[in-house]
Each structure stands twice: as C-alpha cells, then as structure tokens.
Amino acid sequence: MYINCHTYYSLRYGTFSEEELLRLAIEFGQEALALTDINNTSACLNFVRLAKAGGVIRPVIGVDFRHNAQQLYVALAVNNAGFQEINDWLSEHSHAHKNIPDLAPSFKNVQVIYPYRQIQKLNKKHFEDYEYLGLDLDDLTYFHSSEWRIYTHKLVFLHPVTFRNKTDFNVHRLLRSIDNNILLSKLRFEQQALPSETFVADLENSLTNTGGENYIFLLENTKKLLDTCRVDFDFSPNRPHQNLQTYTQSLEEDMALLREKVNEGLKKRYDVVTEQISRRIEKELDTISQMSFVAFFLVNWDIIQYCKRMNYFHVGRGSGANSIVAYLLYITDVDPIELDLYFERFMNLFRTSPPDFDIDFSWRDREDVTRYIFERFGKKGQVALLATYNTFQHSGAVRELGKVFGLPKHEIDLLSEGTFVYEQLDATSQLILRYARRIHGMPNHLSVHSSGILISEKPMHYFSATDMPPKGFPTVQFDMIIAENVGLYKYDILAQRGLSKIKDSIEIIKQNQPNAPDFDIHDTKPFMKDPLINNKISQAQCIGCFYVESPAMRMLLKKLSVDNYLALVAASSIIRPGVSQSGMMREYILRHRDPERRKLAHPIMWDLMEETYGVMVYQEDVIKVAHEFAGLGVAEADVLRRGMSGKFRSTDEFRRVNMQFIENCRKMGHPEKIIHEVWNQIESFAGYAFAKGHSASYAIESYQCLFLKTYFPLEFMVAVLNNGGGFYRVETYIHEARIHGGEIISPQINLSSIETHIVGKKIYLGFQFLSGIEEAVISAILTERSQNGPFTSLNDFLDRVAIGIEQIDILLRIGAFDFTGINKRTLLWEAHYRLNKTPPKTLQQELFRTPPKHFNLPKLTSSQLEDVFDQIELLGYPLCDPFDLLLETPVQTHFVEDMPKNINQVITMYGYWVNHKRVKTSKGERMLFGTFLDQRGQWIDTVHFPPVAAKYPLRGRGIYQITGKVVDEFGFLSIEVIEIHHLAYIIDPRFAETSEKSNVQNKKLPSNITEPTRKIYSSSLG
Template identity: 60%
Template sequence: MLLNCHSFFSLRYGTIPEESLLELAQQNGYRCLALTDINNTSGCLNFVRMAPRYGIRPVLGIDFRSGIRSKYVALARNNQGFQELNRYLSEHLHHKKEILDQAPPFANAVVIYPFETLLDTEKNQFLDHEYIGISSQDLLKVRFSRLYQHQDRFVILQPVSFRHKKDFNTHRLLRAIDENTMLQKLTVFDVANENEQMLPIEELKARFKDYPNLIYNTEKLLESCEIHFAFGEGRQHQNLKVYGKSAQEDYEKLRSLSYNALGYRYGTGVDDRILDRIAMELDLIRQQDFVPFFLVNHDIVSYASHKDYYYVGRGSGANSIVAYLLNITNVDPIELDLYFERFMNLYRKNPPDFDIDFSWKDRDDITRYIFEKYGKNNQAALLATYNTFQHSAAVRELGKVFGLPTHEIDALSDKKFDPAKLDDLSKLVLRYARYLQDNNQPNHLSIHAGGVLITEKPIHYFSATDLPPKGYPTTQFDMVIAEDVGLYKYDILSQRGLAKIKDTLEVIRYNRPEAPAIDIHDVKKFKVDPNINALIRQASCIGCFYVESPAMRMLLKKLEVDTYLGLVAASSIIRPGVAKSGMMRAYILRHRFPERRLDAPPELLRLMEDTYGVMVYQEDVIKVAHYYAGLTLAEADVIRRGMSGKFRGRAEFEMVQTKFFENCQHKGYDPVQTQQIWDQIASFAGYAFAKGHSASYAVESYQSLFLKTYYPLEYMVATLNNGGGFYSQELYIHEARMRGAQIQAPCINHSEAETCIAGTTIYLGLQMLHQLELRTIQQLLQARQQEGPFSSLNDFLDRVPISIEQLTILIRIDAFRFTGIDKKTLLWKATFRLNKSPNKTPQKQLFQNQVKDYKLPQFQETFIDNAFDQIELLGFPLCSPFELSQEPIPPGVMSSQIHEFINLPVTQYGYLVTVKNTRTNKGETMQFGTFVDQNGDFIDTVHFPPIVKKFKLTGRGLYKIQGKVTEEFGFLSLEVSAVERLDMVSRV
C-alpha cells in the first residue's frame, strides 16, 4: 500500500535508516513496501537484503524530483525495470539534466504522477504503465478535478519520510543545510509535509474507504512488481565471468601463465611442495569461479609493467602462489608458509582480495586503462562511500542554520564549552548534532579510496551512478553492500612510497651515472644484505616506507629486528589493536626471552609457533576460531570480517560469536582463558594485517631501505619531491644533511621546480617556496633552458616576465647569491627597475640594454635576517635551529650519552619534530614526543597526564626537557618531569 517511502538516503531530506523503515512497516501491518528515495538508489540493495527478516516483500523505485518537487515516482516491475530506472537517473546525474515533467516510456517500470503535480500540467492521456498518485489530502479535490475521469489510473501515493516529530524537525534542519540558509527563512515550499509519517495499514485503508477501487489498484500494482537479488550463502559472484572467449580458455591461460613463471620465480629450486601448492590453488580458483578475477589483475599489472609503473600487490592475495607467479604480488607464500585459506577456501563467501598500490603519479592512468578496456559496455564503475554527519561537521552546519556567531560555533565544534552556560540555541545544536550522528545520517556520497567494480552485467543492473570530478561512473552504494550482492572490487590504490623508489632510480642515473644497474625487484638479495639489516636494527629508517615513524623505530629496537621475517611481524604488531590488547608486549617478551613462550596456552602455541602463540595476523583469527574453537572455515571468516566493525552486529556474526563460546565450553576449556582469547580477537582483528599483506609492506620497506643504505642523498631528494612521508620536509632535509649533503636554498641558476642534486650538493626546488607561482617557475626555467644561466639581475629581468612581488620572493630566499650582491641592494635595484619599466613580456634584443646603476649605501645583511626569510618562505630555517636560541644552550646530556644515565634524572635540549597525543584507559591525554638534539640525534619522550596538563608543547621550537631516562627492552626514552620552551631570537 505504500508506494513512496524515503530512507535517509534521500539525502538532506529523509531521516529513516532502511532497516528502521522495514521495522516500522512490520509494526504497522504491511507486508509489501516500496523504497523510492529521491534521485538516489543507495539504500536499495540493502533494503532488499533485509526485507525478508521483517516479512516484507520489497519493491524498488525512484522518486524523480527537480529540487523538492516530485515529478513522478517510478517503480520497477522486475530487475530489468530497476536497470531501466538506474540508467535513466544516471543519464540525468551524469549530465546534470533537469528531470522532465514527462517520464519516458519504460518497458519494465510503472510511473506514478502525483495528483498535485499533474494539476500544473496539461497531461490528460495516460499509457498502460502510467498511474495517478492520490494522497489522503487530495481526496477533497479529486472529485472536482479533470483527472477524475481516469479513476482506473488512481493509486494511493501516501509518502513516508519520517518516524515522528523529531524526524520532521531534523528534516527541516537538513533542508536548511541543503539550501544553505537559516532555518527561519525556510518556507512551506522548501520542506515536506509533517504528515509524511507511516500510518497503520488499517488506518490508511480507512482513509480511502470511499474509493475501494483505488485500494484495489494499489494492491494490484504492488503485486505486479517483484525484485530479486541473491545475498549471503545463496549468492554467486557478479564480477566478469569470462575474460577471453570461454571459461576453459581462461583456465588454460591462467595455468600456462603460472607454470611458465616457475623458472623466473624459483629457478632450479622447484620441488613437489611448490607444484602441489600450484595445483591446489588452480583447482580451487577454478571451483570458486575466480579465474577471470586473477586474469584481470594480471592484465592490470602487465599494463603497469609495460608502462614502467612501479606497483605493490598486497592484501590477503599475497597468500597465493598463483598471484606470486603472475607478478600480482612480490611475496613468496612458500618462503613465509602463508595460509592460503585466509585468501580463499570453499567456505569463504566474501571475495578474494588484491590491493594493488601504484605511484600517486601513475594511478590515474591505470584507472583510465581499466575503464577504457572493461567499461565500454557500462561494466565498470568506481565504488562510493557514505559520508555521515560527525560531531564537528554537524555542529558547524547546524550552527549556521540557527544563526550562531562563528566563535560560538567554533567552541561547540571543538567541545570547548561549559554545558552549564549554554543557551537554548546552543543546546539545540548539540542535541540535533548528536541525533544526526547517532542516526548515522548520510550527508553526501564520496568515492572509495580505490575500489573499482568490473561486472558481468551492466552496472546499472545494481545501481544508478554519479559522475564525480574524476570523470568515471560511481555507484551509489558502498563496498559492504557490493560484497553482499556478489560484486567484488578491484583495489587500485596509490601511495607516495612507490614514487619515491621510482624517482630515486632516475636521480641515481642522473647524479651517479657510473653506478651499476639496479634491479629493484631483486628483493631476495636485499633481505640478506648485512648493511641493510644493520640499518633496520639501528632503526635508522627515516624516509623509508612504513618503518620510519617513532612507534616503529621503538618497536624495531625492542625486537632487535634485523631480518625480513622479523620486519614482516613488526609490520602487523605495530597495528593499533595488537598493542591495545597487550599482545605487542607479550610478543616482545616471548621474542626476547624464549622461556616466556610457555606463558601461551599450549593449544595456541601449537597453532602459532612462529609468533610464540600470539595472534599477530588476520590468519591467526581464522586458525584460532577453526582449530581452537572448532568453528567451520566459513564461520571463522565471519568472525574475522565481523571484527572489522563493518559487519559487527549483523545476525550472522552474533550467531557465530555464541557458537565460539559454546564450542569452547564443550571442549572443556577454562572459561576465563576462552574469554581472554575472545577479547584478544575483538581488540585487534579489525586492525591487524593478513600475513601476506605485512610481507608485501616489508618487501617495499626493503626496497626503500636498499636505496637509503647505498644512495641516501638521492633517496632523500626523491622523498622531498614526493611530499615527504611521516614527518615534515624539514626533517628529511636534516636527514640528508646528516648523511653528508650540502643543502642549498633555491637558486635561479641551479634549482629546478623540484629539488635536485649535483654530487653531494642538494638544491631545494623552486616549488618549495610557498608563495612562488607555478607560472613564474615555468617562465624562469624556460628562459634558462633556451639561453643558459643568468649572469645578473638585469639579465634575468631582460629574459623573464615577473612582478615585483614574485621577484622579491626570489631575492629574499637569496636565489641571486651568485651575483655577490646583498639582498637589500638587489631589492632596491629590482624596485627601481620594475617601477620605472614594468616587466611585461621581454623582447629579444640585438644588443644588451644598458641599465643605469645607482650608487647605494652599504647594507648590513645578518644571519638572523636570512633565517627568518627562510622560515617565512620555506617554512623552516636552513641553519640549525639551535643557532636561533636567544641565549646560549647550556650543556646537556646528548642522546648518544643517555645509555649512561638509565634510571637517572637528566636535562636535554631538543628541537621538537613531532608529538603524538593518545589517551589512557581513564581517558586522560598523554603524549609521546620526538625531538632532535644538537648533534641531530633523536630524543624520544613520554609525557604522562599530569605532565601534559602542567607543561604544554606549544608547537615547533627549542625545548629544555627534564626527566628520568627509562629503558624497556633496550629502547631508551625520557620520562618527562618538566618541559620548557626556550626563547628564540627575534628579528630586529
């Protein structure tokens, strides 16, 4: 009876989650319900998935609107009709077309024109699939309308958008947000009617009792509509089913590619274990119908290799030897004894997972290639994500709607207010912000970080698509629903670490042409290189992928990591959940003190001997659930997925959780031990890596570490040109200097747009000057390329069109230092020259113009002036920050000496690099600081809550740090008792 129901995916309009809508319909006696969100299909598949749980037969449609005004509601008679509607809506969304008054002649969908809408048109002829929607409010008018003659076309159209008054109030706020106006300026034409609430079915029928034919038409129409998608156990995957001409040809191709690569990957070391693993995997891949999935991924990485694009294949797919042989990953699952069942097994219903990282410079071309090859028949799309209202965004939007001043909105957003002093409007803002947040209210759709769908059926079979700025069709549902219906994404991601590797190799070829050829993929050699492993043991990994952060430096030292396998483990142990659960500490203890390995329950030690009975990888969740608790592999995988948070709370997860405890009780395990093991799973499974994923990260780390070990300056140049990494660019410049580089400020004759190197001299790139325009850089470089280096300021001005503001930046950074003229004199000369004759497009002169040279007084140029110019233009000084202390730095203990002061109080002086805020179990703030001392070595500090409250770290600068030297597993840090910021020199 309800043909026009809106969920909260009627963005900035509706307020009801799909499941709440179904629950409400069940409570009110309905057995069939149509979801018709406004110009959106985000909720459709999940609505169909959950409907049977509430005894509801689902119908899908779309409320086509122009602004808030409904033009018509269209319902799909079947799946083909849903595809028609999606295709039609997508056409309008892609090209930003206005929804027309007249619907097209859908073959498998019906169209319902609201009675009020038709009154504003001259339409008086109706096709078989067209109906007139009558609400209870329309009943008084309908008898006297020209449309009364079409009673056979009448159906009930009673919109549902709200559950109660609070939902309606929220709707008004959402409309004001959408209109970017204050609440008081909304008119009745900007919002829905408050009566768009669900009536019990008997009450709805009672309202139309005088029109029994209308009730009959509505029921008959609903009966004619049926939609079906398979979910859960019964679903088949909906990805591309055939890669080539036939399934058999695809399998032969995959088999051939695998066996032909044996020589490259294993040389003469091929044995039965390898051959058996290949045969097992190929058989399972074929049974699961994932042959095309492997071939598409192989095609993508083959294109990348052809284009000389660097990539890393990771995710649980790295557990597959077939993926290793096809060069999708660079991880040998035989070497690491990777658990293939984590990636694929007969009972796992969710998809295999390849995450392929490309350089941030290359990914766009990879995406283009995928859509050009696989998207021609509307079979490729990007995945969406839902951006929901979080506290800060909700408060800011609502604050504007209620007309609060900016400073009050800021205070509410940052939670810096006294609740007792809030006025009624501020309380309303907070109340409705919390309501939006608790309701998981979608604000707008965005694009998944890297998810791409390649489907067998056209994508509009499942969803309408948007066309965001990236220019590729994007679904209106997210990855969770995609997986539910059998659409398995290809993860095409980007990261800067790969660009650093590629760029370093180019810099080496330019700066050190005599260097031997480098095979950056020869990771087996890197793994056993003592110099590389020494760098890891020393935790001297600044700039290197995934191993440079303070937390990782600490872990590497505590674990004394100096092997590839050790780095693989560290890559997963560092994840938040492992540390939170106490498993990080347990692992370190058992690693350093073998006798502590007996602390592990014997059953777990047998399952996870290589990690000392500690759950470190996602596979460990499956192993414990399957072998320890006796769950099936399918049930074990439900636990692994459920712990991610996206699936927690689903009925299937709750059932498996109950069975976990029941099985453990039946096996006679100690209930306390069972609870502890479950708590460990719960605390880390959503954050831990698959072992193959960690191994992939470790491979990239070794590639970075090789370059850092043997070509440190070139590697730091590439790091700077790719936006740095965990730290600011200042620290990477510091690291280059520590490795022997001479750092030069940007220079008009030596610098490029990016940072460059000549021998051991590094010239910072012109693009590092914050206010220097790209056009200025391009014109400068073009002039230098055409006619060679500049000989003087006048020569520069004769050849480069530039404003006095842009020229001032170059002079202040001392980019004309080759002239031997001080900056102040240059500024005077530049001002005189450009004020007298503005520098437009220079004309090539046959003879050099003579410029009158005025005699100027002798200017004083100070070291302090230069440093402050650098801070303003680059963001940091190029000298040691300790040279900018107002007072001489007193003697203090250097980091190289603190091992002599364990458990003793010391005073250190450091320049703040970074600080990490975290919370204790009591919710109090504590901090971990990273400083460098005068020798350039790191100082690691711990600030407990009382110290954080008393002594603030107020941003970058020099600090006097007092505390006690502590040692844990060989890692030394300073437990701070007091910290004081030192005064810096001021510019006169």
C-alpha cells in the first residue's frame, strides 16, 4: 500500500516515469497506487490514463507538499473536486511564489497525511476526519514509545517510493546537487531522500518484525484510505471535448449567431453566391455542429473582432484555411473554393484529433491578444497557457554534471562538444557521461508552449495546478499531448515579425509620404495581378519579404520563374523536405519547364492534380489520391494523410486504412505496379508537405510584403530593420535600402530615435543598433530632447544629460555630434576634460548656466577610414563599400551580370560573404552552399562540394576571391567553386604603427561611395 510515489516530474528529485511506476506497482502486486509528485501535477492525468488502459492498478492522485526537500504533508484527492482543491492550493502558492504552510487548509474532498516527523515538529494532537498520521518503516523502530501511538485509527503507512535501485539513488543525489547548484560532496543529508525509498519486497513481514510489534494494521488503514479515493477522467476516443461548450447562453443561440456571422461574411466575400458555395457552407456548419465546435469557431471569431478593433494584423493559416466558414468569419483570408481545398483536411467526423486554427499576430501585439483572451474568457479560471517540458539533453546534462563533480570549464567543454575518445578519459569523466545518459530526456523544468492557450468549460484547476511564469499568465503543468488526451484542445496564438513589418510599413508611409495614394493592404487580389510585383517574384527580388527571401526560395523562384499567386502557393509547399527529398520537387520543376514531360504523369494523377502537373505537392493531394484513385471516403482519406506523420504511423487505424487503400485500388483495376508507385509517393512526403491552405496563407502575406517593397521600398526596409530584419543580418537590409535610393545616416543625437526612421530618402539608423549603448542613456536623451528641444553643442548636451565617459565616447565616435562641425577627436578630449570619469548621477537645472572652462587643445583630426573602423566596432558594419577596405584592390574580371555569357566556363569573381549553409551528402560528407554579394550588389550563389569544402573552409565575414564554373540549373545560375580565398583588409589606422598609419590614412575612399547602386555595407573585419 503506497500512498507517496514520485516520478521524475518531481523535478530534479524523482528518477523514473509514470509508466515505469505503474510497471513496478504491478510487479510488486499492488492493486491501488497513489501518485504524489512533489509540488507538481504534471504526471497525474497521464498516470490515470495509463492505469485505466492497463486495467490492473486503480490510480489515486495527489501532491506531496514540501518546502524544498522537507516533507510537510501528502494530499490525496478523494474525487475530482478534491483534485481541484489540491490544485487550487498548490497554484495559490506557486503564483505568489510563497512557501507552502506547515498545515494543510480545511479541505472538503481531500485526505491529508502528515509524516510523523512533521507531527512531532508541530506537536499536532488533534486530527480532523480527513487528517492522518503517516509512518515509514524507519519510524516504527521507536514509535511504540511515542505519545502518538494512541491514534491507532489515524495511523497509515507512508513509505515514499522514489527509486528502483542503487543507481537511481545515485542519479537522485546528482539531480539534487544540480537543483541546489552545489558540488556533490556538499550535498547535505536533509537535501536528499533516503536510499530506502523503494518498493519493499515483503512488506507485511517487514511491518510485523519492525520494533517488535505487529504493525500490519497500518496496511488495513492505508487500504481503507485508498478506497475513499476515486478520481476519474474520460480518455476514450469518442469522449466529448472539454473546451468551452457555449459562447452565448446556449447551443441554439451559438448556432444562430454563427449563421448570422457567416451570412454577413458571405455578402462581403463573394459578389456571386453559387450553389457550390451554398452547399459547402451547409456541409461545414453541419459538421461543426455535430462535432460540438460551434463555440470553438465563435471564440476564434471573437478574438479576430478584438484585433480588428485594435488594428492588429493577423494571418489565419494551417489547415483551418480549408474552411469556408473560417474564411467568412475572417479568421483566414484564403478562399477554399478558389483553391479547391477539402474541409475534411481540417475537420471531419472520423478525425479523433482536434482541429485548430494557427493564428499569427505581430510579435508586438500577441501579448495583448493573450491578455484579452484571459480577461474575456478566463474570469472563472477557465483559461491557461499550455506547458512544455524542458528535458535534459546531452550537452546540458554533461555541463550540469560536470559542475556537480567540480570539473574545470575546459574539460566540461570537451565532454559537452563530444571531441574526445572515451577510452582515454579519466574515471570521473566517464562517470559523468554514463550518468548523462541516465538523465537524458528527463524533465528538467517546465516551460511555456510557444503558442497554445486552453479555454475550458470547467475551471482549469479541475485538470491541473498552474504556475505563473514571467509571461504573467497561468500555465498548466502538462503538455499538448496530455491536453488532447483529456479533451482540451488548444487555441494557437502565434507571433511573427512579418506582420509587424507590414503594419509598421503602413504607419511609416503615412508619416513619410502623407500624400501617397490610399490602398487596402488586405485586398490582395489586385497585388496578385500586378506585373511589377510578379516580375519581382520571378526575378527573386524578395529580400525582406517574409519567407520568400531565403536563398533556397530565391533559387526555387528562379527555377520555376514564378510569376503568379498559384505558382507561389505551390513553391511554398515544394520547398518542404518531404517534397524535395522524395524527388518530386525536381520532377515538378521538370514538368513545369517542359510540357512534353508532363505526358509522363499517370492519367489519373494528371486528372486529379493538373494544376501541379500530376505531382503531389500538398497534403490535400494525399486526400485527393486516396479518395479518387483508391475510392476511400474523404474523411477516411484524411485519416490516411494524418497517418503519414511519425506520431500516428504505427496506429491500428492507419494500418487499417493503408490496407483498405491497396485493396480498393485492386478492386478498381489499377495495375499492381502503379498501386505501389502511388503509395510510395504518398508515403514519401505526406507527413512533411504543407497543407495547401497553409501555403496559400503564406503566399498572401508574401504578396502584401512585395506590394510594399515594390511601391514603398524605403519605408518597407525601415520597417524590416525595426523588426529585427529577417533571414539575413541587419547590414543586408541596409544594403537593400541603399540599392533602392536610400541615404543611410549613422545615429544622430538630434535626429535619431531608438528605432530607425526615415525623412524623405534619408534613413537615420536607430540608437538600438549601437553596440554598448545603455537603454537608460537613450531614454534620458530622448526625454530631454522632447522636453527642452534639440541640443546645440556638446557642452549643452553634457549640461542637460547625466552620462558617463564610456557612453559619450560611443556617441562621439559614431558621429552623433557631427552637426557641431567640430572634429570628433577634439570633442572626445573636451568630454574627458568635462566629465573626468566621474559624471554626476543626476543633473539639476541651473538658474544661470555658467559657461564651461575653455581648454586650449592642439588641432586634432580623424580620417575617413578611422570613422569607418569606428562604425565597424559600434554598428557591426561600416557605412562604406567593404570592397574599398581591401588591402589590395581586386583585379576584377567578372560580375554577376557576366555569368549568363560564361555558362560552363571557369571564371573568377569577388564576393562579400552573406551566409552559408552546411549540409551532409548521402555519404555523410560535408558540403556547403554559399551566398555572397558582388561589387555591384548582385547575389552570387555558390556550391562547395566536399573536397572543396574541406580544402577551402569559409572563414565567416569578409570578401572572398571565388574561382569556379558557372552552372545553369533550370535557369538558376550558380558557381561550382574550385577554389576560394579570404582576402585581407587594410590595417585599422587607429591601432597601426606610425609608418603604417600614415600609409593607411593616405588611402582615400572613393568619392561616390554614397551612390545607391553600390554595395555599401560590411560587418566586422575578417
């Protein structure tokens, strides 16, 4: 009879899973068992689910309440209401970060067991009906003389179970050391469990022989206690979901409201309502009603309405875009009729897993959207964030254990990185690696799911205790898998920077071009027909535009000459691993470029997917093939589609549909070879391709970005900079702005803000890009400037802003005081004299300002090159062409524009490194794909096969001399590198020797370096 069992969700304490706990309980002949993790309920629901499925152990759940490692009491739930009471109590203290009190509250449906040592400490002599005194085997040796021996009816067997064996005990001690951040040798007795906390082989005999008295009655009392506890949750596949059941007051009102909002959207979305549209709406509404998801749609609609009121942009994507009801509610902007999207991909009666909408918001807006959801739907504690488990992985486990064993950092690094020969390690290092494997995969701490929010009908504490992480919203203690098992289906509220770029661009355009023509960024259909925008896509001129800017997408767009919406939708899915790795991406490109090759498509596949030349590109294509080619029902076909993912691949349901697919194909007379060929295509990619609606959502957002970049390129690039860039580094987007005519100006004390802003064509970089500048200093500058006007001189600035010499040094070196017309070296000396390294902490306004003392300084100068190297140090890139910083001027032979004339020829080019990607070949060898910019700002794409990658490794940022063969693959030109060399820069004149400095300073930068046609940006040198 065990009423105090721990799993490894007793974080950094327990040593095995809830599955293993149940296995051990069966092995030791238990009929009922209580899971009581320490201040945690993560495993409770899954423990009940597994126990019910096994049918051997009756599960009891509760919590072992402790202060650090000191056990205060164990609480067992009598019923579900009792579990909620326990969760309320635990959450109250978790949210407030308060210690658990020594005494339990007056529970109504909870049994409380105090350990004997705690009873002694409290000198507790009165026990309520729900309170018990727990004895362990060690307590029995002297309990016969205890004054509490008279409470016979209150005595129960409280023996903790934490380990399986001695190894587990060792793991426990290591975890406790990690938790307390101490050396193993410093771990105290009271910080750890006893090694005896295991299942006892002969429990009755142990109780009979302990202390000379028969304590067998403890087992009878414990059994009676366990018999009072009956907690149950429904985990059956057909159980009703536990989400909010009604949005209004009743199901009938909900359905009426949903129809009303659908009809409102119908008038706005469609000029002509066809019979097809009407049938589709009725079909979806019927399914939504049957599956009890009316409130689910209305809650999402409500969230979108709030966002419209707040002018927050959103994108509804994922399989939810397959729903015309979602389209009419403006949850998504993808027309499923136009794209022939199956609703069954999103929701059907056969589907056992929940549907969900993936709704993206701006990263600036998502927190407020989350706040709204909690306030709107969580007034009775019905809303919480989902949790995830951060587990010990090899590197982290090795590092933690290395600290526990007292290893020096360089030895920990060696073990963590795996750069060792195991046999050559000392005994301690080998021990660390062995125990790192033991704790690998164990939960280390709870974290917050990236996007999942639960909105339940019952209070969330009915299912779990909640934590209060730094985000400030209650978070359950289980993950999305457990949530789905019990019927809680998440709402996905995600954040992305792409939407912020769009929203910010529009605001910047209003400020910088107040007379610009009006446009509706949400009306994307005109964008899709715009030849200027489509030409940008076909030429892959998409830098800054969401996901289409990456090197892989640039390559694909050029190979396909993508110049329309549907082609961009297809490209969004073709780039996914399943399509590309199965060979279908290449086949799609071949058929796209060669109409004759399309004849290779099987007639049935061509009829089903003429739009994609008979090649499966989307997840929906699996449904099409299974439905039309194999004769499966659409809902069953979606089961097959879901079965492709690793999570469901082994399920009986998938195997049944798999067999039915083959059997149906045979009945329909398809040749055996074709059956298996089609099946192999399905199996090779379906788990990795995008849903078509998902790709369409991404394509719409890309068109919005492309519209802005085409007609308002400078404002758009400023928005990109202010939202953290994108796939590339900041300097790439500065280059792109300059290419489009922008004049880039370093941060200025009177003209710059925290973020970058634009006036006309002048782009003032924000203070946020200055390395080492403090937020408090920026805030003080902007506040003072706003209240009392621009600064007139350095002395005026120092009189008005409290600043240290290190901070003013940054501002002077970047040229923030260039407006004074005084050389910055002179200003630096003046600042040093004024501040003397001890600036006042605060400044008081003076009634009569006395002029600062004047110092006679020698005439100081600084060269243009010194300014450039200051920019490199403080911004990370210079505001000049990096090619002008080369030690030796390159003998240029070719530019990107020369590549078409030199196909299959070996040429030499010079390129500034942008990025590179490492990949492994089928033989496990390393090769590289590189991205560079030539001297005219055009993109160079390189391929480095394994021998070249090994012989000529890339050394990061800088300029390279690239020699290789020009290769044309489907119209996309790249360089197959033969050799590549990193070129040297000139010496930084600030640190050069006198003779070198003289030579370097005499180097003049070209007078035309500000021309927008030049590539004018760089990064740290070398």
